Amino acid sequence: MNTYLVTGAAGFIGAAIAKRLISEGNNVVTIDNLSTGAVENIPKGCIFIEGDVYNPDVLRELNQYEFNGIIHIAGQSSGEISFSNPVYDLKTNTQATIQLLDFAKRKGVKHFVYASSMSVYGDQQKDFVSEDTVPCPKSFYAVGKLASEHYLRIYSDFGIKCTILRFFNVYGIGQNMKNLNQGMASIYLAMAIKDKHILVKGSRDRFRDFVYIDDVVEAVFLSVKDEHGQKFDVFNVSTGKKQTVEQVITMIQKNLPYDISVEYVEGTLGDQKGVYGNNSKIKKKLNWKPNYTFEQGMEKMIKWAQELNF
Amino acid sequence: MNTYLVTGAAGFIGAAIAKRLISEGNNVVTIDNLSTGAVENIPKGCIFIEGDVYNPDVLRELNQYEFNGIIHIAGQSSGEISFSNPVYDLKTNTQATIQLLDFAKRKGVKHFVYASSMSVYGDQQKDFVSEDTVPCPKSFYAVGKLASEHYLRIYSDFGIKCTILRFFNVYGIGQNMKNLNQGMASIYLAMAIKDKHILVKGSRDRFRDFVYIDDVVEAVFLSVKDEHGQKFDVFNVSTGKKQTVEQVITMIQKNLPYDISVEYVEGTLGDQKGVYGNNSKIKKKLNWKPNYTFEQGMEKMIKWAQELNF
Numbered sequence: 001m002n003t004y005l006v007t008g009a010a011g012f013i014g015a016a017i018a019k020r021l022i023s024e025g026n027n028v029v030t031i032d033n034l035s036t037g038a039v040e041n042i043p044k045g046c047i048f049i050e051g052d053v054y055n056p057d058v059l060r061e062l063n064q065y066e067f068n069g070i071i072h073i074a075g076q077s078s079g080e081i082s083f084s085n086p087v088y089d090l091k092t093n094t095q096a097t098i099q100l101l102d103f104a105k106r107k108g109v110k111h112f113v114y115a116s117s118m119s120v121y122g123d124q125q126k127d128f129v130s131e132d133t134v135p136c137p138k139s140f141y142a143v144g145k146l147a148s149e150h151y152l153r154i155y156s157d158f159g160i161k162c163t164i165l166r167f168f169n170v171y172g173i174g175q176n177m178k179n180l181n182q183g184m185a186s187i188y189l190a191m192a193i194k195d196k197h198i199l200v201k202g203s204r205d206r207f208r209d210f211v212y213i214d215d216v217v218e219a220v221f222l223s224v225k226d227e228h229g230q231k232f233d234v235f236n237v238s239t240g241k242k243q244t245v246e247q248v249i250t251m252i253q254k255n256l257p258y259d260i261s262v263e264y265v266e267g268t269l270g271d272q273k274g275v276y277g278n279n280s281k282i283k284k285k286l287n288w289k290p291n292y293t294f295e296q297g298m299e300k301m302i303k304w305a306q307e308l309n310f
Numbered sequence: 311m312n313t314y315l316v317t318g319a320a321g322f323i324g325a326a327i328a329k330r331l332i333s334e335g336n337n338v339v340t341i342d343n344l345s346t347g348a349v350e351n352i353p354k355g356c357i358f359i360e361g362d363v364y365n366p367d368v369l370r371e372l373n374q375y376e377f378n379g380i381i382h383i384a385g386q387s388s389g390e391i392s393f394s395n396p397v398y399d400l401k402t403n404t405q406a407t408i409q410l411l412d413f414a415k416r417k418g419v420k421h422f423v424y425a426s427s428m429s430v431y432g433d434q435q436k437d438f439v440s441e442d443t444v445p446c447p448k449s450f451y452a453v454g455k456l457a458s459e460h461y462l463r464i465y466s467d468f469g470i471k472c473t474i475l476r477f478f479n480v481y482g483i484g485q486n487m488k489n490l491n492q493g494m495a496s497i498y499l500a501m502a503i504k505d506k507h508i509l510v511k512g513s514r515d516r517f518r519d520f521v522y523i524d525d526v527v528e529a530v531f532l533s534v535k536d537e538h539g540q541k542f543d544v545f546n547v548s549t550g551k552k553q554t555v556e557q558v559i560t561m562i563q564k565n566l567p568y569d570i571s572v573e574y575v576e577g578t579l580g581d582q583k584g585v586y587g588n589n590s591k592i593k594k595k596l597n598w599k600p601n602y603t604f605e606q607g608m609e610k611m612i613k614w615a616q617e618l619n620f
Contacts, residue, residue, distance in 0.1 A: 086408045086461075094404070094457070098396045098450075134444050137460055140408075147404070147457035150447055151396075154580065270464065 003027040004224070005067050007053055007100070008074030009046055010037025012175045012183075013115065013167070016217045017071055019043040021224075029065055031058055032074060033092075036179055053096035059103050069111035069224055072100055078181040079119060079139035080268045086140045093144035094151075101155045111161045112152065113223050118168040118209065118238065120146045121275045127242075130278040131166070131234045139270030149234065156232035163223045168238040168277050172213030172292075172301050177310040184208055185248060185298065189305050192252050192260045200245060202267030207242040207274035212292035215239075222286040229285065238277025239290045251295070255302040313337040314534070315377050317363055317410070318384030319356055320347025322485045322493075323425065323477070326527045327381055329353040331534075339375055341368055342384060343402075346489055363406035369413050379421040379534050382410055388491040389429060389449035390578045396450045403454035404461075411465045421471045422462065423533050428478040428519065428548065430456045431585045437552075440588040441476070441544045449580030459544070466542035473533045478548040478587050482523030482602075482611050487620040494518055495558060495608065499615050502562050502570045510555060512577030517552040517584035522602035525549075532596040539595065548587025549600045561605070565612040 004021055008014035009030035014037070018028045022045045029047040042048050051058035053074050075093040076082070082089035097114070104112050119142035120135040137143045152162040171185035180187050191198045219237045243251075253260050282288045292300075314331055318324035319340035324347070328338045332355045339357040352358050361368035363384050385403040386392070392399035407424070414422050429452035430445040447453045462472040481495035490497050501508045529547045553561075563570050592598045602610075 086412065087405060090400075090405055090408060095397060095400055098400060102396065138464065140461065140464065143457055143460040143464070146460070147453055150453040150456070151450065154448065154450065154453070 001025060001027060002068040003029065003065055005029050005031070005062065005065070005070045007031050007072050008037065009043065009048075010034055010039055010041045011073065013170055013213065013216060014073040015041040015043060016174055016213050017073065017220050018046050020217050020221055022046060029062070035076065036176060036182070041174070052092065054091050054099055056099070059099055062103060063107070067107070067109050069113065070100060070104055070109055071113045071220060071224065072097060073115045077141070079141045079270050080181050082139050082141035082144070083269045089140050090144055093141065094147050097148040098151055101151060101160070104160050105155065105158050109160060111163070111224065112155070113163045113165065113220060114148065114152055116149055116164045116166045117142065117145045118166055118236070118275060118277060119272065120149065120166065123273045124275055127275050128278060129236070129275045131236055131281055138272055142270070153232050161229070162232050163226075163229070164234040165219055165223060165237050166234065166277070167216060168209040168211050168236070170213055170216050171210050172297055173304045174213060175301070177305060177308060184245070185210060185301065188248060189252055189302060190310065192256055193305055196258055197261045197263065198249060198252070200249070200262060200264045202245070202271050204246040204264060205244055206271070207244045207276070209238045209241060209276035210243055210294050210297065211237055211239050211290060212297035215290045215292055219282065219286070219288050222288050226286060233285070235282040235286065236277035236279050237282060238279045239294070240277060240279050241294065242274065242276040243294050251298050252302065255299060256306070311335060311337060312378040313339065313375055315339050315341070315372065315375070315380045317341050317382050318347065319353065319358070320344055320349055320351045321383065323480055323523065323526060324383040325351040325353060326484055326523050327383065327530050328356050330527050330531055332356060339372070345386065346486060346492070351484070362402065364401050364409055366409070369409055372413060373417070377417065377419050379423065380410060380414055380419055381423045381530060381534065382407060383425045387451070389451045389580050390491050392449050392451035392454070393579045399450050400454055403451065404457050407458040408461055411461060411470070414470050415465065415468050419470060421473070421534065422465070423473045423475065423530060424458065424462055426459055426474045426476045427452065427455045428476055428546070428585060428587060429582065430459065430476065433583045434585055437585050438588060439546070439585045441546055441591055448582055452580075463542050471539070472542050473536075473539070474544040475529055475533060475547050476544065476587070477526060478519040478521050478546070480523055480526050481520050482607055483614045484523060485611070487615060487618060494555070495520060495611065498558060499562055499612060500620065502566055503615055506568055507571045507573065508559060508562070510559070510572060510574045512555070512581050514556040514574060515554055516581070517554045517586070519548045519551060519586035520553055520604050520607065521547055521549050521600060522607035525600045525602055529592065529596070529598050532598050536596060543595070545592040545596065546587035546589050547592060548589045549604070550587060550589050551604065552584065552586040553604050561608050562612065565609060566616070
């Protein structure tokens with residue numbers, strides 16, 4: 001029986017990963033500060049430590065465990081919020097990652113999987129991006145993600161295998177429908193269901209590469225299981241397909257039984273026009289592929305959201 | 311009369327810049343935590359606030375001034391130390407820079423000049439590096455410098471002109487001869503004078519691009535005066551010439567009137583093999599050029615150091 005630390009298991013992605021690892025017979029410990037996550041999201045059987053990863057007292061509680069791997073998902077995840085509180089963003093993302101890497105080094109943890117983000121790319125002349133595209137972050141959040149990637153690359157020299165997964169736009173069942181700062185699909189869907197009106201911050205021709213939560217969990221699972229592979233590697237977790245804001249909204253309108261009005265206002269600071277991700281590397285090296293089309297994923301999510309009380 | 315904030319004016323580079331600005335008839339305010347700098351280095355006439363730039367109480371003391379520009383030099387500057395205390399390194403470099411940028415934004419400061427470092431390049435296949443070479447930092451210190459550069463790029467969108475100067479190996483009169491963690495020329499020279507023995511951590515064929523302190527001050531001065539130029543720009547402050555460790559030592563041996571023995575031991579973590587910097591951009595855009603050859607600069611420095619009591 002293996003033991004894993006999954007940070008942020010009270011959040012959308014962390015909870016899904018923890019659940020999968022537990023269901024496959026592993027022990028899972030999590031740290032979560034419950035700032036945007038909710039305690040009821042933490043899967044049954046998961047050992048929960050409440051607090052910030054960047055708090056040394058919280059990390060000290062981990063000393064009693066021997067981890068086979070760390071999957072670091074926690075962190076504030078809104079580009080918009082990173083502008084209103086850049087120091088908090090730095091602490092909860094970059095500083096927390098450093099402290100967790102330092103813990104891994106001290107404890108001899110063999111493998112560290114890090115949730116990075118497509119946001120590191122910013123906007124690019126060639127909007128179909130590969131792992132070797134030179135990053136150009138547009139938000140403070142994205143700067144912190146990129147800095148964390150560099151810290152991981154350096155820590156991999158200390159004997160920790162470090163795998164970076166650049167998640168594109170993750171969506172699906174379990175996404176926080178109350179958080180209107182993070183998640184394009186969930187934000188629009190929440191507004192559509194609550195208000196029958198979608199307020200879009202930014203242009204309709206922005207686009208995203210949407211990857212379904214189950215596919216993201218599979219990518220993490222394959223990374224964790226991968227015992228070969230390089231001591232440091234970076235993968236896009238993407239579908240290689242783009243959906244414009246307009247297409248997302250049309251999809252929501254088509255799947256809801258009432259009319260939804262749409263209003264476009266000025267965009268938020270640091271928002272990307274869009275990139276979509278070449279996924280040939282993760283397909284080849286980890287034998288991953290996305291199982292959900294955007295249509296399939298959104299249909300599932302919209303059904304779930306309509307029955308949800310939020 | 312203009313007023314400038316020069317952070318770190320108790321240190322080698324900051325003191326020289328503050329002195330020059332004062333001598334040209336400007337007011338200068340400085341913040342320094344005196345962790346490696348010394349209060350007696352702070353030039354006469356400079357208003358001194360003691361503390362850390364990342365401390366909000368310290369920054370609050372700046373509210374009474376109207377700055378024409380900020381020249382941000384302060385920060386722990388040893389790659390080696392960044393490994394023993396990465397969180398302190400992050401705070402004193404990256405977090406401090408964010409807070410100072412935030413101050414500049416709130417106060418409407420028009421120009422922010424940032425002391426970055428050749429360390430952002432790491433080691434490169436082509437070791438003659440230009441500003442568009444893709445950075446690959448090898449130390450935590452360098453990761454923080456690169457992250458700070460990205461923060462500046464984003465802040466430049468808020469109406470602050472941001473100029474990044476990537477200092478190569480700065481050396482010369484005034485360098486801290488007691489600090490054996492920072493500054494290749496000063497470390498070897500200090501050992502040679504004190505012990506008649508140089509302990510070299512790392513190989514003799516590593517090399518550096520040494521730029522004399524007066525030339526660095528001139529680069530900063532030209533940046534500060536440059537009222538045109540782009541809202542965001544990055545410049546190598548380099549000579550375009552490389553000196554190996556062996557050449558540096560030979561130069562010291564040649565200029566001291568006694569025999570110096572040399573011992574090579576294992577290198578320090580994250581130390582670069584070497585890069586040297588293409589300086590055609592700063593020559594063209596800021597009309598800067600280095601006035602000191604390495605021989606000229608070292609002769610001056612060695613004479614000065616021999617008379618120094620350290």
